[in-house]
Amino acid sequence: MRGIRPTRRGLAALAVAAGAVVMSLTFGPRSLDAVALPIAVALVAAAVQLALLDPPRVHRTTPPAGDPGSTGTVSLALAAETPATATVEDRLPSGLDGDPRGTALVGGDPFTYPVTYRERGVHELGPAVVHARDVLGLAWRPFATDARASVLVYPRVYHPSTPVAERLRALSTPGAAERGAFDHLREYTRSDSLRDVHWKSSAKRDDLVVQEFVDDGDGPTITMAASAESGAADRMAEAAATVGYALLAEGVTVTLATPAGRTTLAPGETDRLLAHLARVGAGHVTDRDADVVVRASAPGGGRQSGGSRTTVRVDGETLPFDPGRRRSLTVNGDDDGTTRTVDARPEVVA
Template identity: 50%
Template sequence: MRLTRRGYAVCGVVATAIALSIGFGPRSLNAIVIPAVVALAAAILQVRRAPVPAVERTVPNDDVPDTTGTVTLSFDTERSYPATVLDALPLGLDGDAEGETLVGDDTFAYEVTYRKRGEYELGPATIVATDVLGLVERELLAPGTDSVLVFPRVRRLSTAARHDLWSLYDAQISPRREEFDGLREYVRGDSLRDVHWKSTAKRDDLIVKEFVAETDASSVHIAAGAARTASDRMAEAAATLCLTFVTSGIPVTLSTPSGVVEATAGDDRQLLEHLARADGGAVPDDAADVVITASEAATRVRYGDSETTFEMLVAETGRANGHFAGGQTGREATGVTTS
């Protein structure tokens, strides 16, 4: 517990009044000294009785870098009091997490911006309780943290690059796609290549073709590794390539130095969660269908008989915060070298 600047000023006034009372008599100064002493005593008692609140923190959804969301803190306490709240923010997140509120009655909210891929903990909150006059303050630490994930950036590949990568899967399943089995309604994760446009035109819903043993098709195996200082590059390239497959109805098995993830068609969440936490290290499987190797100089991608840089695969019009824009077309846009 300590005095605020205002509290020190009041103490100074009291000390001056007492000094003057010695020379000129105390009666004329009672109107100053007694109220000031009473105010200080009441402030000390109020702040001493301020309890540590239970904090419930509402955090934004997990997202990609440069996304801004709102963090809201609510306080559960038996006695309300004015305070300054400071929520601890780690490196990788930006925000003005300090402000004044009435603990116990009001909430405290602030904006936070994700800056870098990773898993981060918000909190604990430091609460500087004060009295209603702002004379005394006491620092309290409210336990409890909450975590957020910042996913790697996901970029859009050029049309030619996407077609080249899809051909890896087509080569695996083409023998099993020769036998047509029937038609059914489109579900999330189905490839647009399988849409039966004539049937779709006659109905309001998309209709897709189904093939014998299609559900037994193997996944595309992607392996990624990086120098310790280039793990963000690795994660960005792996996320982009993985989502290119799974959002097109193609299952993926992803191997990184941090582990293995098997994602079904349309399931991008566990891939992004894994890549948000993934560290650098050696490529775990050099014989994978797609091999990503990242260094400070460049990120290289090898698939089939081709090898290129990740930047050459990305559509030049790019993306912002995970929202895709259109890309280049034409096979020459990939800059792929073929052996």
């Protein structure tokens, strides 16, 4: 009977039984037989049911990664040899908003609750506490699981400001010297860049012609370094995510160095970029040879968000990080693009 406690309904039943005992002492044993004995039997049955209940196994499913403002669903399924009604209370970290308390049937449909992502980072869910109740709701027994799972929240991603976007576009577009061998001339179209126009040949014709080059199969590679003083890691992550996302979307390979380490990202690998920057903290990295440098200073008087000053240096020119509107992200999930599940067997709480 260890750990078994009466519910409010059980306490009310105990009070009624106690009243019946008092009445029996005053008016005779019939009131005891009519009221107190059925209540006593029900309470004993409730205690026996909970004492024989195996600790329910908890199957947790966590939502995929997303940026602040996104929503996801946490699912907790309970399984045991004996069905029972239970109240589930999950532990929710400060970086997520939601109501992690509800009722579930052990062996039935899972308990689910929505969460809203608020802050960048790796946020740990759990442990969950399961309060199993008997069929009459007279008593309950707590079980606690030590299993935890995490939800990854990406940094916010913006469209870069016009000056930064122009510098990034110029950096990511290979020059003639970096291209493959010359292939042929063709007629100019509106989508062609004027720098591709072959002016000498165009002067001999009525229409503009442009140069075509042999595709060597490899796009440009840009190195980016991101550093942040203490208290400015979030702003650094947002700036690096904004710049890196724009480069990857343009088909550029990005080699990123941050205080969390170094990684090379192929075009389109925006999920890997954001997953890396979701975990990064403050710190300094060597950026002498980087094509793009992101630096975020500590809060303390700057005009930007949070009082910090963040700059982006592109090919030697330093510009303020003054982003445009938020990007609408289409994410595939966590690092592997899937939701994750965790199985755990709770322990009995004394």
